[in-house]
Amino acid sequence: MAYRWKNKLSRTDITPKSAYLNRRQILAGTVGLGAIGLAGGAQAQDGLEPNTLEEIRSYNNFYEFGTGKEDPALNAHKLDTSNWIVKVDGLVDNPGDYVMDDLFAGLSVEDRLYRFRCVEAWSMVVPWNGIELADILNKVGVQSSAKYVAFETVVQPENMIGVQRRVLDFPYVEGLRLDEAMHPLTIMATGIYDEPLAKQNGAPMRLVVPWKYGFKSIKSIVRITLTDEEPPISWNKANRREYGFYSNVNPTVDHPRWSQASERVIGGGLFASRQDTLMFNGYPEVASLYEGMDLSVDF
Ligand code: MTE
Secondary structure, eight states, X not given: OHHHHHHHOOTXXXXXXXXXXXXXXXXXXXXXXXXXXXXXXXXXXXXXXXXXXXXXXXXXXXXXXXSSTTHHHHHGGGOOOTTOEEXXXXXXXXXXXXEHHHHHTTOOOEEEEEEEEOTTSEEEEEEEEEEEHHHHHHHHOBOTTOOEEEEEEOOOGGXXXXXXXXXXXXXXXXXXXXXXXXXXXXXXXXXXTTEEOOGGGTTTOEEEOTTBOGGGSOOSEEEEEEESSOOXXXXXXXXXXXXXXXXXXXXXXXXXXXXXXXXXXXTSSSSOEEEEOOGGGGOGGGGGGGTTOOTTTOO
């Protein structure tokens, strides 16, 4: 599937001029972004070349809309994002059903150029716009007994062919330990290249945790729950031997069915290029979160 997609199009074919120009601007802007204070993250941004908007919108995983890489772009237009309500519940001071504007009011949207590494061993570089998840959690008031954050994707069976076909146990659910959720690299993305998220990318709001495999970055979120128990996550429920709760990018721990030592770079020209996968996807500042843990056991 992936190679068919690659052979069909070359990079110049699929790069609209506007996206290309925008890409140059973002590249130029990365120098300025270096000042935002995330030492390692900012360094990691230097020299990163973002994928085009076209690439980011045409090669996706969003199983609610089918299992093929092209299916989300074909089918996600059916997602109804009007009147989006996010339920915030569990161990919080201010639980409630929030409209997005209220949840994000007063919080700043930041530009983050991040590597994105799928557990299937392909990668992209994405210029996200988003809000630090910590800002959102601080706003709703996390209670001291909370240890984890659970997330849930919307289910619209009539609009979602993958839900009709039960390709996974929906709703898609994910979770983070609270310290992971509060880490400044973790964002709730609302846009890419300063445009609102495309539906296939998880409109109107999706998680981005750049040091973890892409499946942790849950899309089209309608519920955020603070809890004191490790929450279930979709891919672990589907196959607990292959997908762990943490799922930190780790080139030394292979997937049972393939190596994680390297990755195929999406958009690397007619012939997809490979590069070595970096520990924590190249974000070493998160290593202290896992001190004392055996990451081959807690994978
Ligand atoms: N979120 C939901 N709700 N459903 C999904 O199938 N797929 C995950 C993640 N979030 C998925 C999801 C996987 S496996 C990946 S790699 C990323 O979304 C892909 O994000 P992208 O399509 O924006 O690149």
